[in-house]
Amino acid sequence: MSLANPNQQNNSVTAAVAVKLPDFWKSDPTMWFAQAxxxxxxxxxxxxxxxxYHIISKIDQSIISHVxxxxxxxxxxxxxxxxxxxxISRFEVSPQAKLEQLLNACDLxxxxxxxxxxxxxxxGSGLKISESVMRVLFVQRMPERVKPILSICDGNSLEQLAQMADKMVEISSPAVASASTLPGLGLEELQEQIATLTAEVRRLKTSSPRSRSSSRVRQTGTPADTVCWYHRKYGRNARQCREPCAFNVPKN
Known part of the structure; x- marks a missing residue:
């Protein structure tokens, strides 16, 4: 009776523990096997x-029928x-499908x-697409505010171009998001919003009805936080009014 080599047994156990493959990637079988x-x-x-056996152990029910x-x-x-x-033959994306995704379905x-x-x-791997063509496709998919700058960076590699785009998008995104929250507001409208917020803060801070105020609106007995910005600023001389407004205009 021959005994198994202890070293071979130890190596088998070590390999079983060391190899921890993820579940099979249907979307990219070639890269999955490269990792394996x-x-x-x-x-x-x-x-x-x-x-x-390692490979078979990572194939689920929806895939195992293919093998x-x-x-x-x-x-x-x-x-x-x-x-x-x-x-790979069953799940690898064909070159035609890759090209279609690259041209039509690959957005930022x-x-x-x-x-x-x-x-x-x-x-684009395996499609023989030149770097100049890939550069054009990449720049086309960038935000409008980034395209003009990237278009003149001819001396940079694609990787450098992408790093520059990362920084520009990161820097400009908060400003763009902030600006987009106030569409179409003019100067007077912005001033009105600021005045309204200021009045609300003042109202919350003030617990006494005798707080200092020199506004014309207070002289009418109307609470400042219930009148529009125009009457708050110009009083009876205001030529415009924005509802809701509780300013009392005396009748002739």
Missing amino acids: EAQFALAGVVQDETKY SDLVQNPPKEEKYKQVKERL GDMRPSHLLARMQEL
Whole structure:
């Protein structure tokens, strides 16, 4: 009776612990297998059968039907290779589909520009797209406020261009968001809003009805926080009024 080599047993246990693959990526099988092979290399997994079982263990029910014959009747040789080739052929996006996504369905959205570039380069891999064409496609997908600056940066690489775009989008976004909250407001309207907020703060702070005030509105006996900005500022001389306004205009 022959005993198994203790070193071989230890190596098998170590490999089983060290290799922790994520679930199979249907959207990018080639990169998933690249990661699997990197883990196999780090863990010292070289046996074809061991690789095969690691892969099969990470295939869920919706995918395993595509390799059911290889699972039920494993080939005697090259088990791992055959499973790999089958899964890649079934789930890898075709070059035509990648090109269509690159041209029509690859937008910035809420991504950072550098992340968008990485996604575009991934889709463009194997399509023989030149850097100049990729640069044009990348700039086209940038916000309007960023495009003019990137368009004149001819001496920068695509990666440098994406880093610049990251900084510009990060810096300009808060200002743009703040400006977009006040669409179409003129100077008088802004002043009115500020005056209303100021009056509200004053009302909350003041507990005595005898607080100091020199406004013409107070002289009429009407609370300042119930009149519009025009009557608050000009009193009876106001030529405009914005409702709701409780200012009492004396009748002739």
